[in-house]
Amino acid sequence: MERIPVYEPYLAGNVSDYVNECLTTGWISSRGGFIAKFEAAFAEFTGAKDATSVANGTVAIHLVLEALEIGPGDEVIVPSLTYVASVNTILQTGAKPIFVDSLEGTLQVDPAAIRGAITPRTKAVMAVHLYGHPCDMDTIVAICREHDLLLIEDCAEAFGSLWKGRHVGTFGDAATFSFFGNKTITTGEGGMVLARDPEVMSRCRRLKSQGVSPGREYWHDMLAYNYRMTNIEAAIGLAQIEMAAEIIAIKCKVADEYRVGLSSLPLRTHDPVGDVSHSYWMCSIILDRAEDRDPLRAYLAQQGIETRPFFAQAHLMPHCRTDEVFPIGASLSERGINLPSYPGLTSAQIERICAAVSSFWRQGI
Incomplete structure (x- = not known):
C-alpha cells in the first residue's frame, strides 16, 4: 500500500539550477548574491518595504522581540493554541507570555480575549496566523493602537494568506515567517523578518550578524547572535518565490x-x-x-x-x-x-x- 505523508516539499522550477550555481561559484555560506535577491523578491511578493532573511522561523521571532526591546518586566499576549516556538521566544527574552483563548470558527486568537488580558505591563501582542488562516487584523490593530502596544505577527504558517487583500505580516510593527521543509515555500530551514520601522529593521540586521559595526571591521558593539541564512537556502527560496x-x-x-x-x-x-x-x-x-x-x-x-x-x-x-x-x-x-x-x-x-x-x-x- 502506497504511504501518503502529511507533507512533501514542492521542489520544481529553478531550484536545482540555482543551488548548482552556489556550488560551482563557491558561495555556499551566508554571503552570496541569492541572499539579497530572495529578500527583495519576498518583500515584493508580500507588499513589504523590506525583508531580512534568517536561519529559521524561531530565531526570526526571537530577533524581532529583541529588536523591539521586549524583555524582563514586559508581558506579551499570545494565544495558547499555537506552536511552542511562539512562546519559547518570549520566555527567552525574559518577558512573560500572557495566554489567551481562540475562536471556534477560524481557530485564530480571540480579539476580545486580547483586550481582556491587557495590563499596565503589557508591551506587545503576538498574533499567530494558525494553519494558514489570517487573524482578525482590523480588530487587533485597533486594540494595539488604542493601548499603544507593539504588534508582532507570527506568520510561520501563513505565507500567501491575505486579510482583505493585504498579505499578513504587513500589519504589525514586525512579522516573522518560516521556511521549514513542510512550509508552503521552503528553504529547508530558514525564515524571514519584516519590520515597519527602518530603524528596527536595521537593528534586526545587526543583531542577526553578531552585532557587527557598519563602519568598522571586526568591531562588535552589542550582544548579538548568528542568525543568518545561507546563500544555498536563499537560492532555494528564490526559486520557490518564483513558483509561489x-x-x-x-x-x-x-x-x-x-x-x-x-x-x-x-x-x-x-x-x-x-x-x-x-x-x-x-x-x-x-x-x-x-x-x-x-x-x-x-x-x-x-x-x-x-x-x-x-x-x-x-x-x-x-x-x-x-x-x-x-x-x-x-x-x-x-x-x-x-x-x-x-x-x-x-x-x-x-x-x-x-x-x-x-x-x-x-x-x-
Missing part, C-alpha cells in the same frame, strides 16, 4: 477537493471566514467529537495515511504551565487533525484519503 502563486493555487485546489470529499461527515473543514485568502498551509479538519480524533488517526495510519494532531495548548507545557483554562482552544486542540496537505497530492490520493475517513464512520469504529 502556482504552489498556493494548487494547495487551494487540494483544500477544495477535501471540502467536497468530506462533506456530510461529523466534522468540518477549516474554511475561510470573511474577506480573507486562506493559504492552507495545512488542510485541517475539526471533528464533532474529541473522542473520535485519536481512533481516526490510528485508522488512517493503518491505511498508510500520515496525519498530525492540532498543537497542544502552550500553557500546558511543563516549562510555562499555568492553571488557566481556555475552553475553545482546549476543544480545538483535542478535535483537530491535519491531513496530507502538500502540492504534489493527486486527486486519486485525495479520493483515497476521503474514502478512508468516510469508512472510519461507516464501519462504526
Whole structure:
C-alpha cells in the first residue's frame, strides 16, 4: 500500500539550477548574491518595504522581540493554541507570555480575549496566523493602537494568506515567517523578518550578524547572535518565490477537493471566514467529537495515511504551565487533525484519503 505523508516539499522550477550555481561559484555560506535577491523578491511578493532573511522561523521571532526591546518586566499576549516556538521566544527574552483563548470558527486568537488580558505591563501582542488562516487584523490593530502596544505577527504558517487583500505580516510593527521543509515555500530551514520601522529593521540586521559595526571591521558593539541564512537556502527560496502563486493555487485546489470529499461527515473543514485568502498551509479538519480524533488517526495510519494532531495548548507545557483554562482552544486542540496537505497530492490520493475517513464512520469504529 502506497504511504501518503502529511507533507512533501514542492521542489520544481529553478531550484536545482540555482543551488548548482552556489556550488560551482563557491558561495555556499551566508554571503552570496541569492541572499539579497530572495529578500527583495519576498518583500515584493508580500507588499513589504523590506525583508531580512534568517536561519529559521524561531530565531526570526526571537530577533524581532529583541529588536523591539521586549524583555524582563514586559508581558506579551499570545494565544495558547499555537506552536511552542511562539512562546519559547518570549520566555527567552525574559518577558512573560500572557495566554489567551481562540475562536471556534477560524481557530485564530480571540480579539476580545486580547483586550481582556491587557495590563499596565503589557508591551506587545503576538498574533499567530494558525494553519494558514489570517487573524482578525482590523480588530487587533485597533486594540494595539488604542493601548499603544507593539504588534508582532507570527506568520510561520501563513505565507500567501491575505486579510482583505493585504498579505499578513504587513500589519504589525514586525512579522516573522518560516521556511521549514513542510512550509508552503521552503528553504529547508530558514525564515524571514519584516519590520515597519527602518530603524528596527536595521537593528534586526545587526543583531542577526553578531552585532557587527557598519563602519568598522571586526568591531562588535552589542550582544548579538548568528542568525543568518545561507546563500544555498536563499537560492532555494528564490526559486520557490518564483513558483509561489502556482504552489498556493494548487494547495487551494487540494483544500477544495477535501471540502467536497468530506462533506456530510461529523466534522468540518477549516474554511475561510470573511474577506480573507486562506493559504492552507495545512488542510485541517475539526471533528464533532474529541473522542473520535485519536481512533481516526490510528485508522488512517493503518491505511498508510500520515496525519498530525492540532498543537497542544502552550500553557500546558511543563516549562510555562499555568492553571488557566481556555475552553475553545482546549476543544480545538483535542478535535483537530491535519491531513496530507502538500502540492504534489493527486486527486486519486485525495479520493483515497476521503474514502478512508468516510469508512472510519461507516464501519462504526
